[in-house]
Amino acid sequence: MTDLIEIKDVHHAYQTKAGPLPVLAGLDLAVPEGEFCAVVGPSGCGKSTLTRLIAGLMRPDKGEVWLHGERVSSPRQTVGMAFQNPVLLEWRTILDNVILPLEIVASDMPRKKRVARAEELLEMVGLSGFEGKRPSELSGGMRQRASLCRAIVHKPDVLIMDEPFGALDNFTREDLWQTMRNLRAAEPFTALLITHDLRESVYLGDEVIVLSDRPARTQYVMDIDLPDDRPLAILFEPHVGDMLHTLRDQIKIAQGRDGEAG
Numbered sequence: 001m002t003d004l005i006e007i008k009d010v011h012h013a014y015q016t017k018a019g020p021l022p023v024l025a026g027l028d029l030a031v032p033e034g035e036f037c038a039v040v041g042p043s044g045c046g047k048s049t050l051t052r053l054i055a056g057l058m059r060p061d062k063g064e065v066w067l068h069g070e071r072v073s074s075p076r077q078t079v080g081m082a083f084q085n086p087v088l089l090e091w092r093t094i095l096d097n098v099i100l101p102l103e104i105v106a107s108d109m110p111r112k113k114r115v116a117r118a119e120e121l122l123e124m125v126g127l128s129g130f131e132g133k134r135p136s137e138l139s140g141g142m143r144q145r146a147s148l149c150r151a152i153v154h155k156p157d158v159l160i161m162d163e164p165f166g167a168l169d170n171f172t173r174e175d176l177w178q179t180m181r182n183l184r185a186a187e188p189f190t191a192l193l194i195t196h197d198l199r200e201s202v203y204l205g206d207e208v209i210v211l212s213d214r215p216a217r218t219q220y221v222m223d224i225d226l227p228d229d230r231p232l233a234i235l236f237e238p239h240v241g242d243m244l245h246t247l248r249d250q251i252k253i254a255q256g257r258d259g260e261a262g
């Protein structure tokens with residue numbers, strides 16, 4: 001399998017009033033085409049910086065970022081993005097919010113086709129019947145569902161998500177995990193998910209990468225050897241519990257707290 005995302009020895013520092021703040025130092029990471037990579041790590045270690053580099057919103061000080069065999073040096077239309085706070089436009093209906101990327105990257109696509117594509121996705125995530133609503137008429141979980149549809153409506157090469165479920169309550173979050181797995185089964189895409197939730201990383205990921213504390217590098221990689229058809233209850237199985245313990249221990253090591261009990 002070829003690697004769709006390749007991060008090679010990436011270094012990056014922000015210039016601050018107090019001097020340079022090194023955030024990434026020698027980060028290597030590869031995500032094969034079609035895989036779902038979950039990235040976890042201590043707070044402030046540089047996870048969002050990584051997403052900005054992959055999306056081409058920033059260039060690294062040193063090292064290389066490759067996407068689909070091309071070196072990334074500017075923002076790309078082949079990347080879909082979803083964030084913790086779905087930025088949906090209130091003056092547009094849900095359907096017209098989902099269609100937005102098609103207006104930009106597929107401007108010659110007839111409106112009828114755009115609408116059909118958006119409706120197909122909205123149905124997949126359980127939002128049929130809400131096409132004509134405004135974002136403020138939907139719950140947080142529903143808005144996030146619409147935002148996921150918008151992120152993949154133009155069939156991007158890669159979907160980058162930065163804590164997309166972070167602001168949701170537990171039950172809604174678990175519903176969204178299942179929606180995400182269903183979407184992937186219906187429309188395979190390569191994904192990189194930043195999360196603070198280890199259960200989420202294991203449930204959604206094909207692999208989980210633990211970043212070290214700032215300046216971040218890849219500290220640990222776990223292959224998630226679970227069936228594609230994953231009931232939520234799999235998270236309560238003993239071998240999955242062991243995986244979560246290992247990841248928790250790795251986070252403690254990253255935080256420099258590995259000697260602590262518990």
Ligand SMILES: Nc1ncnc2c1ncn2[C@@H]1O[C@H](COP(=O)(O)OP(=O)(O)OP(=O)(O)O)[C@@H](O)[C@H]1O
Binds near residue numbers: 050
């Ligand atoms: N534009 C910027 N200028 C200066 N410092 C920045 C900038 N963006 C981020 N930082 C700093 O760089 C570090 C890494 O930030 P980043 O947002 O990448 O971390 P993160 O791992 O996503 O954080 P969190 O887990 O809290 O969401 C943080 O200390 C942050 O304060």
